[in-house]
Amino acid sequence: xxxxPARRGSHSLDPHLHRYAARATxxxxxxxxxxFAVASRPEVVSLAGGMPNLAALPLDSLSAEVGELIAAxxxxxxxxxxxxxxxxxxxxxxxxxxxxxxxxxxxxxxxxVGSQMxxxxxxxxxxxxxxxxxxxxxxxxxxxxxxxxxxxxVVHVAMDDQGLQPEALREALAxxxxxxxxxxxxxxxxxxxxxxxxxxxxxxxxxxLDICAAAGVLVVEDNPYGLLGFDGQTYxxxxxxxxxxxxxxxxxxxxxxxxxxxxxxxxxHAVREKLVLAAESAALCAPTLNQLIVSRYLExxxxxxxxxxxxxxxxERRDAMLSALEQHMPAGCTxxxxxxGFFVWLTVPEGxxxxxxxxxxxxxRVAYVPGTGxxxxxxGSRQMRLSFCxxxxxxxxxxxxxxxxxxxxxxxxxxxxxxTASRLMSGPQxxxxxxx
Amino acid sequence: xxxxPARRGSHSLDPHLHRYAARATxxxxxxxxxxFAVASRPEVVSLAGGMPNLAALPLDSLSAEVGELIAAxxxxxxxxxxxxxxxxxxxxxxxxxxxxxxxxxxxxxxxxVGSQMxxxxxxxxxxxxxxxxxxxxxxxxxxxxxxxxxxxxVVHVAMDDQGLQPEALREALAxxxxxxxxxxxxxxxxxxxxxxxxxxxxxxxxxxLDICAAAGVLVVEDNPYGLLGFDGQTYxxxxxxxxxxxxxxxxxxxxxxxxxxxxxxxxxHAVREKLVLAAESAALCAPTLNQLIVSRYLExxxxxxxxxxxxxxxxERRDAMLSALEQHMPAGCTxxxxxxGFFVWLTVPEGxxxxxxxxxxxxxRVAYVPGTGxxxxxxGSRQMRLSFCxxxxxxxxxxxxxxxxxxxxxxxxxxxxxxTASRLMSGPQxxxxxxx
Numbered sequence: 001x002x003x004x005p006a007r008r009g010s011h012s013l014d015p016h017l018h019r020y021a022a023r024a025t026x027x028x029x030x031x032x033x034x035x036f037a038v039a040s041r042p043e044v045v046s047l048a049g050g051m052p053n054l055a056a057l058p059l060d061s062l063s064a065e066v067g068e069l070i071a072a073x074x075x076x077x078x079x080x081x082x083x084x085x086x087x088x089x090x091x092x093x094x095x096x097x098x099x100x101x102x103x104x105x106x107x108x109x110x111x112x113v114g115s116q117m118x119x120x121x122x123x124x125x126x127x128x129x130x131x132x133x134x135x136x137x138x139x140x141x142x143x144x145x146x147x148x149x150x151x152x153x154v155v156h157v158a159m160d161d162q163g164l165q166p167e168a169l170r171e172a173l174a175x176x177x178x179x180x181x182x183x184x185x186x187x188x189x190x191x192x193x194x195x196x197x198x199x200x201x202x203x204x205x206x207x208x209l210d211i212c213a214a215a216g217v218l219v220v221e222d223n224p225y226g227l228l229g230f231d232g233q234t235y236x237x238x239x240x241x242x243x244x245x246x247x248x249x250x251x252x253x254x255x256x257x258x259x260x261x262x263x264x265x266x267x268x269h270a271v272r273e274k275l276v277l278a279a280e281s282a283a284l285c286a287p288t289l290n291q292l293i294v295s296r297y298l299e300x301x302x303x304x305x306x307x308x309x310x311x312x313x314x315x316e317r318r319d320a321m322l323s324a325l326e327q328h329m330p331a332g333c334t335x336x337x338x339x340x341g342f343f344v345w346l347t348v349p350e351g352x353x354x355x356x357x358x359x360x361x362x363x364x365r366v367a368y369v370p371g372t373g374x375x376x377x378x379x380g381s382r383q384m385r386l387s388f389c390x391x392x393x394x395x396x397x398x399x400x401x402x403x404x405x406x407x408x409x410x411x412x413x414x415x416x417x418x419x420t421a422s423r424l425m426s427g428p429q430x431x432x433x434x435x436x
Numbered sequence: 437x438x439x440x441p442a443r444r445g446s447h448s449l450d451p452h453l454h455r456y457a458a459r460a461t462x463x464x465x466x467x468x469x470x471x472f473a474v475a476s477r478p479e480v481v482s483l484a485g486g487m488p489n490l491a492a493l494p495l496d497s498l499s500a501e502v503g504e505l506i507a508a509x510x511x512x513x514x515x516x517x518x519x520x521x522x523x524x525x526x527x528x529x530x531x532x533x534x535x536x537x538x539x540x541x542x543x544x545x546x547x548x549v550g551s552q553m554x555x556x557x558x559x560x561x562x563x564x565x566x567x568x569x570x571x572x573x574x575x576x577x578x579x580x581x582x583x584x585x586x587x588x589x590v591v592h593v594a595m596d597d598q599g600l601q602p603e604a605l606r607e608a609l610a611x612x613x614x615x616x617x618x619x620x621x622x623x624x625x626x627x628x629x630x631x632x633x634x635x636x637x638x639x640x641x642x643x644x645l646d647i648c649a650a651a652g653v654l655v656v657e658d659n660p661y662g663l664l665g666f667d668g669q670t671y672x673x674x675x676x677x678x679x680x681x682x683x684x685x686x687x688x689x690x691x692x693x694x695x696x697x698x699x700x701x702x703x704x705h706a707v708r709e710k711l712v713l714a715a716e717s718a719a720l721c722a723p724t725l726n727q728l729i730v731s732r733y734l735e736x737x738x739x740x741x742x743x744x745x746x747x748x749x750x751x752e753r754r755d756a757m758l759s760a761l762e763q764h765m766p767a768g769c770t771x772x773x774x775x776x777g778f779f780v781w782l783t784v785p786e787g788x789x790x791x792x793x794x795x796x797x798x799x800x801r802v803a804y805v806p807g808t809g810x811x812x813x814x815x816g817s818r819q820m821r822l823s824f825c826x827x828x829x830x831x832x833x834x835x836x837x838x839x840x841x842x843x844x845x846x847x848x849x850x851x852x853x854x855x856t857a858s859r860l861m862s863g864p865q866x867x868x869x870x871x872x
Contacts, residue, residue, distance in 0.1 A: 014706035015680070019620060019654065021586075024561040027713040051516055059510040067503030074495040078693035080487055113549050113697075113719040120718050124585070125460040145717040149560070150457075184455060218455065244451070257514035259724035261549075270450035277463040281581040282556050282718070283549040288695035290723055 039367035045399030048367040081288040083280040085111025089295040101240030115251035115263030121278040127152040134186040138374030154376035163200030185218040192225035192341025195385035224251040225341035230315035260290040320393035324400035342389040351419040354384040366402040475803035481835030484803040513725040519716040521547025522727040528734040537676030551687035551699030557714040563588040570622040574810030590812035599636030621654035628661035628777025631821035660687040661777040666751035696726040756829035760836035778825040790820040802838040
């Protein structure tokens with residue numbers, strides 16, 4: 001039996017267009033997504049994605065452990081749990097956070113489906129439409145998507161090689177307050193930042209916290225990469241210095257396995273209660289099986305040794321990328337030199353538009369993410385993010401070599417015909433979020 | 437190094453109170469949660485929860501399969517996937533939906549963290565604050581929580597033993613339109629409804645669809661229990677009769693394993709695209725491992741046979757509950773007689789307040805969910821939901837016997853001293869969502 005659909009709006013490409021909430025207006029398909037499909041072909045070196053390298057994981061012992069877990073605790077692992085999260089896992093997470101100086105209580109934590117969900121819940125409970133979120137410029141593309149989906153406006157705060165600039169933060173707060181706008185929180189990835197690859201200097205951390213506390217603005221510290229310092233070094237988490245005004249977001253996506261989607265938020269007690277209620281309404285609970293897998297992994301595996309192995313892998317790849325950049329990049333290009341994490345942030349000569357250049361780069365079998373995706377305000381056309389996390393050092397070297405060739409051609413064209421942007425169409429910029 | 441927190445608001449129990457979004461106002465801790473903790477003691481028969489019975493699952497073969505999956509496909513299973521969902525799983529889901537007459541395309545589906553997340557995403561893309569959602573009265577408590585968290589207002593539509601009343605639906609639409617309010621969708625659990633345990637008559641289904649289509653109102657069909665008919669019977673899904681105006685939500689929580697948190701939405705094509713974008717911003721992607729586990733289970737296990745075994749288990753428990761109700765309940769109580777699903781809806785004599793009575797019931801070692809939690813408008817004080825999914829038939833019989841005793845005492849007190857509500861404090865009603 002077939003039923004006649006409503007006729008209303010049926011001439012539109014999307015007959016539901018008149019029905020969407022205001023927050024859905026900004027949710028349009030990314031024009032770079034088609035390019036991502038091309039970029040995932042094996043002949044293309046992708047410096048675009050943020051997928052962690054999992055090759056070093058001990059799959060055989062994990063396989064045995066998870067099998068045993070299901071056989072022995074299947075009735076718990078396959079059953080609903082609480083929205084708060086599995087208690088044993090929350091205790092283990094406290095040990096993980098202690099490595100960056102955090103003394104947290106398992107009660108003040110909520111386990112989420114990756115830290116992306118933690119960020120979604122924090123935004124949900126704090127941001128009314130029109131509220132302002134301060135964020136580094138550039139900032140994590142997936143966070144910008146979340147803020148947009150709650151109709152919060154992002155005001156970027158400038159960074160330099162030492163991370164967020166305290167003076168720029170003061171100015172941004174003063175300007176938004178003069179404009180009569182409500183700032184809800186500062187969103188920051190202080191350590192091995194995505195996408196800039198810089199770290200907030202330890203000497204600036206207390207100042208940043210002071211400025212926010214004085215202005216009555218919360219700090220949301222997103223720290224997926226903090227344990228991936230290439231020399232095993234760690235930095236004191238902002239949360240370790242202020243437990244009342246900082247909401248801390250953590251994740252096992254980079255230190256263990258992204259496909260399990262296990263992250264968490266550590267929050268002041270009253271906020272944590274709201275987060276649990278929001279988590280219930282968002283997904284009832286994070287998957288019990290995945291929480292028990294992580295909990296058991298932390299109990300039975302040498303997880304610190306595993307993180308050391310990740311550090312070494314990523315250091316080699318960072319080295320390969322920096323060497324290749326040094327060797328191949330045309331004059332006028334500059335880039336950051338990360339001492340941890342996944343990303344290098346590249347600035348190209350004035351007149352080159354990284355978004356407009358992207359299809360040409362993919363034709364030359366190399367992909368990156370144009371810089372505009374990491375800004376809510378259209379900035380970033382001279383920047384791009386290069387990821388060294390996933391390809392092998394050899395592929396990274398080859399990718400950078402190809403990219404340098406594309407850039408050299410672009411600079412030649414620029415000298416002859418003028419800026420890229422006027423030669424190629426460039427629509428609105430909404431790259432697909434990649435990874436937290 | 438310890439940092440001074442902001443002083444602002446520090447005299448409040450929650451120093452962040454002035455910072456929350458308007459949508460967070462309604463997120464207050466449930467007063468029944470403390471009772472739930474008591475209700476989970478082994479000596480209490482809980483007829484409150486909606487946890488499926490997993491005892492019949494083949495844990496040994498699942499253990500072997502999942503172990504093999506991690507050994508053979510670990511690098512995929514433990515890695516990020518797309519927000520759209522694992523393609524093979526989406527194809528298998530089409531086979532599952534075909535059992536209820538649905539012909540869907542894998543492209544038009546998005547895999548979510550349980551169908552709760554699908555409902556969250558649907559509400560996110562359609563509901564502005566103040567928009568109206570129509571829902572059966574009573575309706576699923578977790579859905580009411582989600583609608584509240586997006587500040588949508590619920591208007592209930594009356595049911596009878598044949599489910600949603602078409603005439604009541606027409607009236608509700610006319611009344612909201614007269615009031616100048618925007619109705620975004622009808623949320624319905626047409627088959628083996630939670631909490632009422634009734635099913636929308638097949639003869640009413642086309643009429644309900646017609647009414648909504650004519651009014652330009654979408655239908656969100658939530659169908660977690662549809663395959664749990666006690667005689668193996670199925671009903672044609674609303675989506676099988678109208679593929680343009682129905683968004684269908686499905687789940688493996690009741691037919692396989694709730695702790696994996698794998699659900700889905702099947703939506704008109706344009707809506708599906710928005711759902712994928714919303715899913716990216718909410719959690720990047722559903723856990724890859726869990727999707728591959730379900731996919732492999734559907735390939736290698738006799739999942740239809742497993743569902744038959746679930747049907748039989750729940751039929752025995754339904755029988756135990758109905759027999760015990762028949763045998764023990766005092767005069768003046770009425771209840772529904774479900775032919776599938778998890779729940780019986782009980783109405784008690786006038787003057788008895790099920791919420792006020794609850795602590796006394798727990799003292800007598802039996803727990804239930806008071807009816808007010810299933811209404812957004814304060815109705816339901818003479819109702820309660822009784823779940824027969826989790827306890828054994830013997831425990832169900834004993835639980836109903838205890839409950840009947842509590843009710844008999846309550847009716848005696850009522851005859852002597854007047855209504856319960858005036859004898860016991862009864863605050864605002866926001867029970868914790870239990871299960872989808």
